[in-house]
Amino acid sequence: MSNIGLIIEERSRDIGDFLVGRLIPFRKKRMIGPFIFIDHMGPTQLGPTKYMDVDQHPHMGLSTLTFLLEGEVMHEDSMGTKQLIRPGSVNWMVAGKGVTHTERTPPSLRNGNIFTAHGYQIWVALPKDKEDMEPEFHHIAGEDLPTWRDGNAIFTLVAGEGYGRTSPVPVHSELFMIEVKTTDAYALNTIDNLKGEVGICIVEGSIEACGEVVKKGNILVSKVLDTCNAILRPNTHILLFGGEPFPEERHIYWNFVSHDKAKLEKAKNGWANKTFPMMQNEDSYVPLPSP
Structure with a gap:
């Protein structure tokens, strides 16, 4: 997905153990571990004449x-x-x-029917020594991801390591x-x-934290590494994400990320x-955005 528009910083607030905002990067918190950008796609109704058609655009770093x-x-x-x-x-x-890519509604769904499109496009910055690596692509089926139940919650490890498991x-x-659902x-x-910085993206439902109720559409960032405590209300759906932060600052321009601003200019x-x-x-x- 192309971050074609400017990222508008939503108001963030401090509720005690957490910072709360509506997307990253947001004010006071530019990254959570190596995660540098989260785009919530939808939910939106597509068809019979409106479809997802993201034309060819680049990514780097x-x-x-x-x-x-x-x-x-x-x-x-x-x-x-x-x-x-x-x-x-x-x-x-x-x-x-x-690398460049496109993302489009497949022909099988362009059949005149209406359907819902909903998901997340997430950017993870590469380590400094990996920024110039050869591009790769991997597809992992949902049934191959580690899934387990703990009490009233079902967990799926989408990527990385956590809870003694590896994706x-x-x-x-x-x-x-x-x-987590x-x-x-x-x-x-x-x-x-978990190890490192911890963020919680509330997809559906709500969370009780520090005496406040935080509803869907928000992201919470724990001020303490490796841990966070919150009550997930019934029928709540979240994404836990984060990890070890990099020692160097990351710069971002459009779809390019690097520790070195000169690399952004080259891209x-x-x-x-x-x-x-x-x-x-x-x-x-997709042309380069105007300054």
């Missing part, structure tokens, strides 16, 4: 993680990948030194992304189960001059 809750998306890229993603599965694209998604730094109230305590010039790796048999082109 990051990995994209696509995780759908509803609908389907066809991914194609300059590596020659063509992969349909369905809810519960993971598309993991490591952009490295540069098959081939990540390049210490991180975690975990989906509750049937009844559940006391979330991540101590000894901007490369895309403007169309010297980036381009897809075969694809004429679409």
